[in-house]
Amino acid sequence: MDALSLGARPMRSHINPTTSPQRRLRKSRAMAAPITTVPSTRIVALEHPCIVKDLAKGVKSLGGEPQLVHVLNHAIGDSLIKVNDKTHIYPEPVAGVSLRPDDVLAKKIASSGIDTRNILVKVTVPKWTGRKRKRGSDEPFTTYPFTDTQRTSVKAPDLLRQLRDNEDKYTTEALGMINETHRFRSQPDYQMHSSDVPLYRELRDHIAQPKYDNLKDFSINLNPLARGGAVYPLPPTFNATEQPYQYKYEQAYAVKYKFSATGEPICESGYGSVKRVAEPLAPDAETVPTGPPEDLKMSGRQDDLVLRAVEELKKLLETRPLATKRVFGNALSHYREDVLKEANQWAGYYFSAGPWRDVLIKYGVDPRKDPQYRMYQTMTFVLERDVAKASKRGIPSMAARKAEAQNHIFDGKTIPSKIKVWQLCDLTDPIIQELVRTTDLPATCDVYQSGWFHASTLSKARVILKDKTKCLLLGQPAPESEYALFASVDVKPDGAERDDGWDMRRNKAGYSAKVMELIKDYKGSLRVNASNRKQMRSIAAKDTVKKRGEDIPATEEERSKIPRSTK
Numbered sequence: 001m002d003a004l005s006l007g008a009r010p011m012r013s014h015i016n017p018t019t020s021p022q023r024r025l026r027k028s029r030a031m032a033a034p035i036t037t038v039p040s041t042r043i044v045a046l047e048h049p050c051i052v053k054d055l056a057k058g059v060k061s062l063g064g065e066p067q068l069v070h071v072l073n074h075a076i077g078d079s080l081i082k083v084n085d086k087t088h089i090y091p092e093p094v095a096g097v098s099l100r101p102d103d104v105l106a107k108k109i110a111s112s113g114i115d116t117r118n119i120l121v122k123v124t125v126p127k128w129t130g131r132k133r134k135r136g137s138d139e140p141f142t143t144y145p146f147t148d149t150q151r152t153s154v155k156a157p158d159l160l161r162q163l164r165d166n167e168d169k170y171t172t173e174a175l176g177m178i179n180e181t182h183r184f185r186s187q188p189d190y191q192m193h194s195s196d197v198p199l200y201r202e203l204r205d206h207i208a209q210p211k212y213d214n215l216k217d218f219s220i221n222l223n224p225l226a227r228g229g230a231v232y233p234l235p236p237t238f239n240a241t242e243q244p245y246q247y248k249y250e251q252a253y254a255v256k257y258k259f260s261a262t263g264e265p266i267c268e269s270g271y272g273s274v275k276r277v278a279e280p281l282a283p284d285a286e287t288v289p290t291g292p293p294e295d296l297k298m299s300g301r302q303d304d305l306v307l308r309a310v311e312e313l314k315k316l317l318e319t320r321p322l323a324t325k326r327v328f329g330n331a332l333s334h335y336r337e338d339v340l341k342e343a344n345q346w347a348g349y350y351f352s353a354g355p356w357r358d359v360l361i362k363y364g365v366d367p368r369k370d371p372q373y374r375m376y377q378t379m380t381f382v383l384e385r386d387v388a389k390a391s392k393r394g395i396p397s398m399a400a401r402k403a404e405a406q407n408h409i410f411d412g413k414t415i416p417s418k419i420k421v422w423q424l425c426d427l428t429d430p431i432i433q434e435l436v437r438t439t440d441l442p443a444t445c446d447v448y449q450s451g452w453f454h455a456s457t458l459s460k461a462r463v464i465l466k467d468k469t470k471c472l473l474l475g476q477p478a479p480e481s482e483y484a485l486f487a488s489v490d491v492k493p494d495g496a497e498r499d500d501g502w503d504m505r506r507n508k509a510g511y512s513a514k515v516m517e518l519i520k521d522y523k524g525s526l527r528v529n530a531s532n533r534k535q536m537r538s539i540a541a542k543d544t545v546k547k548r549g550e551d552i553p554a555t556e557e558e559r560s561k562i563p564r565s566t567k
Helices: 021-031 055-061 064-073 148-152 156-165 198-207 212-216 303-319 325-331 337-347 371-376 385-390 398-406 430-436 455-474 480-488 513-548 556-560
Strands: 002-005 035-038 042-047 112-124 171-183 255-259 265-269 322-324 359-362 378-380 421-423
Touching (some): 042 064, 042 112, 055 064, 198 212, 303 322, 303 337, 303 359, 322 421, 337 359, 378 455, 430 455, 430 480, 455 480, 480 513
Parallel strands (some): 042 171
Antiparallel strands (some): 112 171, 255 265
16 A cells, blocks of 8 residues: 555654754654555546536446446556566546537547546535624624535535534545556547437337337338438538647737726737838938837837847947848747837838848948948758658757757758858858858958859859758768869959859860859849849939939939939
């Protein structure tokens, strides 16, 4: 038999260290909770989904005594016992409950057995007499009649109150351990209303009744033309899922409680997208803001969280003045995305296009004026459709989820979970870092495309980054030697290639097929880069002229005459 401690936890006693160990032991035992023995009687619990007021009806809803005997004669896990290397020799105990026990055609809900370690405790309190009076008064008692609820079941708060009222008059007794519990968690299935179908009435009244007199009176009309003789079979189950979905509703955080003009409490929903006041700047804007816009205001939903997030964002921008959404999202992962979305416009600004697009920039910092900010430029690329599908993996492992905190860093070895935007300083792959750490920089900043790099340098880095990402996602080894050879080929600052093997048709230097493939992608990247730069300069020129209220030049030659400061 198991000996378990029941009741309250022992209070901490202040024991004099000079007393003897035997005295301290006797004193601790006197202050400990009482100990009682739990009998080894096997007890099986059935959690009935209904409140049982009539024991006979409750047993009937469970299938009667034969079904309960089946549950008691078998233990949970009997079907897994191997007999001659075979399982499912012994049946698994399953109870079925019917919510309409008087309808023999009603479908039952099957139970699922689980192992538990509960104790069945019998609590005896003095019988309720029905006489009440105000506590602590000498008023005469008032008699109240019994109710059905008081006779059948007692809720936990009522039981605790009775225990407090009869502190020295109640008794407890442990009856045994409940090692098996059968629960009914599946949803009840639908049932067809069959009272108006003759065949179902005959089955219900004669076949389903365990009496010979009812069975011998069973008869059906076999005439195919008889009215109501045709019965269309239905599926055995109607519910697509047995387990109900737990919605777990909770109060929306954006709901506000107020009082109306008449003093009545009302609630208002603060949902709706937050209007962004700080609009992104054009890549050729003359100046950058030194602080948030004057008309920028808090939304009033979660101002405390937003203020804390703004302070932490400003601290982050002190050490890293330019950061993508993924960088500060990983650094401030304890804030929700909507909080950071509202807070970032208080801490910095964005460019709508150009080499620093989608980067949060500290107010007052203009990366176009100083080449020291070139390593914060962004790089993007688009993968092929089949590779993009391979990147949509299933649920990540625990190690992968821990690595998500650094998913803005590309080391060339770890499979990236997000591949949309990268900053050059976060590309720690040795070959790419050697390319972007070059000292061969242009004299001016290309605000539309390349920034403080030559287009050829960024195109090389983009080709290697894209190909290595593709190899990681497809599980293929990355050809590091080919990458190094491709990166070592000398390219002029203006993007023109030397004629020593770069010709795709001749391949004078005898490069491998992989290197020639990288060269082909490199040339395509240069062409796309030049086309995008031309298009963005044209759009910027149109916007500038439109702001002045002038007519937009019709031809490219006329647009090229616009001064560079206005483009």
